Amino acid sequence: MKINAKDILEGNIRSLAKAITLIESKKNEHKDAASNLLEELTPHSGKSIRIGISGVPGVGKSTFIEAFGLFLISQGHRVSVLAVDPSSPISGGSILGDKTRMEKLSQNENAYIRPTPTDGSLGGVSKRTKEAIILCESAGFDITLVETVGVGQSEYEVSNMVDFFLVLMVPSAGDELQGIKKGIIEISDLLVINKADGDLLNLAKISQQGYENALHIMSKKSEWVTKVLTCSALHSEGMEEIWKSIKEFQDIQKKNKLWDEKRKQQNLKWFESLLTENLLQHIQSNPVLDLELKKTKQNILNHQSFVPIAVKALLSKVFTDS
Amino acid sequence: MKINAKDILEGNIRSLAKAITLIESKKNEHKDAASNLLEELTPHSGKSIRIGISGVPGVGKSTFIEAFGLFLISQGHRVSVLAVDPSSPISGGSILGDKTRMEKLSQNENAYIRPTPTDGSLGGVSKRTKEAIILCESAGFDITLVETVGVGQSEYEVSNMVDFFLVLMVPSAGDELQGIKKGIIEISDLLVINKADGDLLNLAKISQQGYENALHIMSKKSEWVTKVLTCSALHSEGMEEIWKSIKEFQDIQKKNKLWDEKRKQQNLKWFESLLTENLLQHIQSNPVLDLELKKTKQNILNHQSFVPIAVKALLSKVFTDS
Numbered sequence: 001m002k003i004n005a006k007d008i009l010e011g012n013i014r015s016l017a018k019a020i021t022l023i024e025s026k027k028n029e030h031k032d033a034a035s036n037l038l039e040e041l042t043p044h045s046g047k048s049i050r051i052g053i054s055g056v057p058g059v060g061k062s063t064f065i066e067a068f069g070l071f072l073i074s075q076g077h078r079v080s081v082l083a084v085d086p087s088s089p090i091s092g093g094s095i096l097g098d099k100t101r102m103e104k105l106s107q108n109e110n111a112y113i114r115p116t117p118t119d120g121s122l123g124g125v126s127k128r129t130k131e132a133i134i135l136c137e138s139a140g141f142d143i144t145l146v147e148t149v150g151v152g153q154s155e156y157e158v159s160n161m162v163d164f165f166l167v168l169m170v171p172s173a174g175d176e177l178q179g180i181k182k183g184i185i186e187i188s189d190l191l192v193i194n195k196a197d198g199d200l201l202n203l204a205k206i207s208q209q210g211y212e213n214a215l216h217i218m219s220k221k222s223e224w225v226t227k228v229l230t231c232s233a234l235h236s237e238g239m240e241e242i243w244k245s246i247k248e249f250q251d252i253q254k255k256n257k258l259w260d261e262k263r264k265q266q267n268l269k270w271f272e273s274l275l276t277e278n279l280l281q282h283i284q285s286n287p288v289l290d291l292e293l294k295k296t297k298q299n300i301l302n303h304q305s306f307v308p309i310a311v312k313a314l315l316s317k318v319f320t321d322s
Numbered sequence: 323m324k325i326n327a328k329d330i331l332e333g334n335i336r337s338l339a340k341a342i343t344l345i346e347s348k349k350n351e352h353k354d355a356a357s358n359l360l361e362e363l364t365p366h367s368g369k370s371i372r373i374g375i376s377g378v379p380g381v382g383k384s385t386f387i388e389a390f391g392l393f394l395i396s397q398g399h400r401v402s403v404l405a406v407d408p409s410s411p412i413s414g415g416s417i418l419g420d421k422t423r424m425e426k427l428s429q430n431e432n433a434y435i436r437p438t439p440t441d442g443s444l445g446g447v448s449k450r451t452k453e454a455i456i457l458c459e460s461a462g463f464d465i466t467l468v469e470t471v472g473v474g475q476s477e478y479e480v481s482n483m484v485d486f487f488l489v490l491m492v493p494s495a496g497d498e499l500q501g502i503k504k505g506i507i508e509i510s511d512l513l514v515i516n517k518a519d520g521d522l523l524n525l526a527k528i529s530q531q532g533y534e535n536a537l538h539i540m541s542k543k544s545e546w547v548t549k550v551l552t553c554s555a556l557h558s559e560g561m562e563e564i565w566k567s568i569k570e571f572q573d574i575q576k577k578n579k580l581w582d583e584k585r586k587q588q589n590l591k592w593f594e595s596l597l598t599e600n601l602l603q604h605i606q607s608n609p610v611l612d613l614e615l616k617k618t619k620q621n622i623l624n625h626q627s628f629v630p631i632a633v634k635a636l637l638s639k640v641f642t643d644s
Binding site: 035038039042056058172264267268270271274275276278279280282296297300301303306307308309310311312314315318319 | 357360361364378380494586587589590592593596597598600601602604618619622623625628629630631632633634636637640641
């Protein structure tokens with residue numbers, strides 16, 4: 001699968017799609033090509049605003065991304081969407097379905113939507129989301145939306161890949177707020193209460209007040225206090241305010257030199273996870289060690305060794321036989 | 323911190339608490355003591371039914387665990403609760419609060435509740451939950467409840483440590499069901515719709531029907547079809563049916579030799595995550611490699627090296643200098 005960096009830099013979508021498939025490939029013969037392509041493109045990347053979008057199932061993420069994406073395009077931007085789905089690690093399948101859930105956006109020439117189902121890796125997030133961001137930026141998309149599901153680890157990982165983290169909520173009062181607050185507030189830069197229309201409009205306003213009070217007490221970020229907005233993705237209402245808030249965040253962060261600093265720290269995290277991954281690959285690529293690894297696993301299956309001891313034994317071999 | 327395996331085997335709770343603190347310790351001088359203690363106790367472990375309990379914030383997990391735990395104790399069991407919270411990786415703090423949220427249970431002499439906040443490790447789940455289960459079993463607890471929050475990776479990891487995975491739901495109709503079904507159904511052995519009381523009783527019954535229909539279509543497990551029950555944790559209603567269903571699952575799994583098989587596979591997963599962790603520790607414990615690691619990280623911070631290439635370079639040193 002030969003892909004020309006030039007084609008991607010010229011915004012050729014088919015080449016971009018191929019490139020993401022290449023970097024997601026687990027085949028050894030693809031690894032070097034992928035690594036070289038990324039090295040060549042990285043200097044051309046980094047120019048987009050990377051926005052994480054999260055929220056539990058049912059909150060209306062697809063509708064929101066369609067509405068927000070189309071709004072951004074109407075403002076002259078080009079929008080790529082990386083849809084990450086950590087909620088189905090066993091099948092590796094995506095509950096997010098395909099592009100049909102964002103029909104108008106996926107048909108727009110200034111949008112590119114890429115579903116990247118998780119492969120059940122420890123990461124939770126697709127192992128190659130970071131690389132996919134680099135590729136989309138190289139293809140000239142100046143906004144990257146990274147979508148994720150659920151509460152917890154996957155949010156944390158996506159928040160380590162983006163500049164701005166937006167959490168969608170459904171209107172709710174009282175109890176529901178309690179549990180969710182702390183974890184979400186720590187990583188979110190903006191809470192958006194969706195479905196602020198029809199019968200739910202009032203409840204949405206009540207929730208907004210509730211979250212604002214909670215944030216007032218709990219928020220730690222000094223240079224930026226997490227905001228709470230409402231919107232109706234269904235009627236494309238509230239998109240402008242959301243975008244305004246993101247731009248405001250960007251201005252403040254850049255003024256405080258925190259925008260680049262955050263990305264540097266994110267590169268460190270990327271390094272650490274790639275290192276772990278490659279350490280394991282090294283063992284498996286060495287016939288002697290791979291045999292040892294297989295034997296060890298068999299002993300564990302036969303209850304013949306205690307796991308921590310088995311790990312110690314294998315490690316001693318890894319760092320002598322190699 | 324000297325801990326006697328004998329004291330734990332005799333059910334001494336203070337020793338158990340100390341032991342869990344020891345295995346959770348990141349201090350090098352504690353690692354061998356922890357490993358030895360675990361090796362000594364492992365032959366005495368494995369005798370409890372390990373039950374994962376999950377559900378999004380607001381579903382009433384604390385109330386449920388208090389009610390279910392007290393029911394199990396009334397049936398003559400001893401119950402340990404490991405409360406895992408992956409939703410707040412940044413502070414490492416727990417949104418679950420402390421024992422006060424399960425007041426009656428925590429004061430019962432046949433219960434032991436241990437909150438284990440995540441340390442933001444890739445795992446999402448506390449790195450030592452597996453070890454904590456071994457310790458609690460060694461102390462004579464014949465039921466282990468492992469609590470987790472959220473949708474996605476953390477559930478997946480806890481489901482890799484337990485025999486039975488129970489997911490709590492709130493009564494809901496229509497939309498909310500759609501998104502959540504696939505991921506949850508793949509790992510859950512039992513769905514329990516909580517808050518089946520008062521005004522929500524009817525909605526609970528409707529949800530139950532909705533999930534049963536969904537399961538009927540989607541369920542894969544041939545030897546066990548995920549059940550759907552309702553309960554009122556608030557009024558301790560439905561606990562007996564839930565326990566009956568767990569026992570039924572155990573009987574079927576043991577008859578099909580799947581009970582032990584599952585635990586063997588779980589040990590393999592434990593091995594893999596421990597291996598990864600120790601590979602990194604090896605690098606940091608070698609002064610030459612640790613210096614190299616620090617230099618590499620500095621270069622990444624200075625945008626002087628492309629992450630995948632930096633990983634390659636470091637690896638080549640790891641497997642020659644050592």
